[in-house]
Amino acid sequence: MLAASQSLARGQESALVYPVDIVANDNGWVIADFKAHGLLAVDEDGNVATIVQGPGLPRTPLYGTRAILEAPDGDGWLVADPGTFALYRVSRDGTLSTITTDLDIPQGLARFDDNSVLVSDLRSGIGAVMHVTLEGAVSVFAEIDSPKGIVQDGEDGFVVVSHGDRALYRLGRDGSVSTLHKGEPLDFPHDLVRLPDGSFMVTDGYASAVFHVSAAGQVTSFAEGAPLVTPQGIAREANGTLFVVDPQAGALFRIGTDATIDRWVEVGS
Numbered sequence: 001m002l003a004a005s006q007s008l009a010r011g012q013e014s015a016l017v018y019p020v021d022i023v024a025n026d027n028g029w030v031i032a033d034f035k036a037h038g039l040l041a042v043d044e045d046g047n048v049a050t051i052v053q054g055p056g057l058p059r060t061p062l063y064g065t066r067a068i069l070e071a072p073d074g075d076g077w078l079v080a081d082p083g084t085f086a087l088y089r090v091s092r093d094g095t096l097s098t099i100t101t102d103l104d105i106p107q108g109l110a111r112f113d114d115n116s117v118l119v120s121d122l123r124s125g126i127g128a129v130m131h132v133t134l135e136g137a138v139s140v141f142a143e144i145d146s147p148k149g150i151v152q153d154g155e156d157g158f159v160v161v162s163h164g165d166r167a168l169y170r171l172g173r174d175g176s177v178s179t180l181h182k183g184e185p186l187d188f189p190h191d192l193v194r195l196p197d198g199s200f201m202v203t204d205g206y207a208s209a210v211f212h213v214s215a216a217g218q219v220t221s222f223a224e225g226a227p228l229v230t231p232q233g234i235a236r237e238a239n240g241t242l243f244v245v246d247p248q249a250g251a252l253f254r255i256g257t258d259a260t261i262d263r264w265v266e267v268g269s
Contacts, residue, residue, distance in 0.1 A: 014040055014050040016267045019245035019252060021067045021191070021233035023077070029235065029243060030077060031252070032068040039068065039077065039090055042252065046265045052094045059084060061096055067149075067233075069109035072117060073134065080106035080119060087119060087132055100136040108191065110150040110158055118171075120147035120160055129160060129171065142175045149191030149234075154198065161189040161202060168192070168202070168213060181217040185209075190232045193242070201242060205230035210244065210255065223259045227251070 018035035028043040030051065038053035054062030064083020071078050076091040082105040089097045105122035112118050116133040118141055123130070129150065131141040146164025150171075153159045158171040159180060166189065167182040188206035195201065198215040201222060209224035210231060229248040236242055242255040243264070250267035 014048050015269055016040065016048060016245075016250075016252065016265060018247045019233070019267070020065070020247060022235045022243055022245050022252070023068050023070055024235055024237070029252075030068060031245060032065045032079060032233070034065055034247070037062045037065055039065070039079065042265055048265065048269070052090045052096055061086070061088060061098070066107060067109050069111065069117060071134075072111040072114050078109055078117060080109055082106055082122075087117075089134075098136075099134060100132060100138055102136070102138045103130065103132075106130075107148045108150040108160070110152055118150055118158060120144070120150045122146060127162070127164070129158075142171050142177050144169055144171075144177065148189065149203075151192055151194050151200070153194060159192065159194070159200060161192055163188045163190070168200070168217070179217075181213055181219055185211065185219055185221065190230075191234050193234045193236045195236070201234060201236070203231040203234050203244060205232065210234070210242065223255055223261055227261060227263060228253070 017033050019031045020034045021032035023030050031040045033040050037056045039051040041049050041051050064081050067080040069078045079088045085103050086101045087099040106119045108120040110118045119130045119132050121130050127145050127147045128140050129142045131139050146162050147160045150160040160169050166186040168180040170178045170180050190203045190205050192200045192202040200213045202211045208228045210222045212220050212222045231244045231246045233245045240257040244253045251263045252265040254262040254264040
């Protein structure tokens with residue numbers, strides 16, 4: 001694996017290529033881009049710039065950039081990379097460091113406490129949610145089939161989506177698992193964001209949809225069909241506006257509280 005200092009590009013104007021995840025930033029958004037092999041910043045005017053970029057070669061850092069989370073200690077972002085079995089930290093100045101390479105196929109990230117995170121991992125072809133400290137200690141937290149997006153559920157636990165089970169599962173902080181919803185209309189859920197009332201918005205790639213899931217597990221369609229194709233990462237502004245990256249549609253979408261969909265930033269721009 002190349003040293004991080006050999007692989008970085010920063011601060012240059014850029015463009016979305018294959019965006020797969022998104023988190024809020026102080027003045028816009030940070031995008032994990034699978035085919036740009038790094039993180040891109042999108043400001044409030046839709047301008048795109050590179051935060052950090054790997055060399056784009058197999059077995060080098062950020063080759064398979066998949067998921068992003070603001071670091072629980074506030075120092076930059078954590079990036080899950082199944083291409084190198086790794087969890088990386090990217091500081092706000094673009095410095096890249098390795099936390100662990102002891103993952104398998106990491107897919108999603110959630111804060112556990114100030115010094116650790118949960119990582120959904122398609123481990124051993126089945127799946128588990130892993131607990132990873134910022135020092136790199138890795139352990140199994142809960143066994144979940146085909147886990148992808150994961151979020152905190154208030155102070156009590158977490159919710160993780162399973163594309164294999166077409167399900168949402170609740171995880172207690174002790175690793176206990178219970179079912180929030182399983183089956184239709186979910187088809188291939190990717191990611192989710194928690195709303196202030198304890199409900200969730202869930203992206204579904206096969207259904208080309210964003211579903212609303214109540215705290216009791218009732219699922220209704222919020223936005224479905226064109227222009228959505230395979231919506232993946234999702235984030236939310238305080239005013240309720242959703243931001244959804246869709247690599248097959250080639251766009252970062254902005255979705256209003258009335259479900260109006262705006263192609264806000266296009267791939268290649």
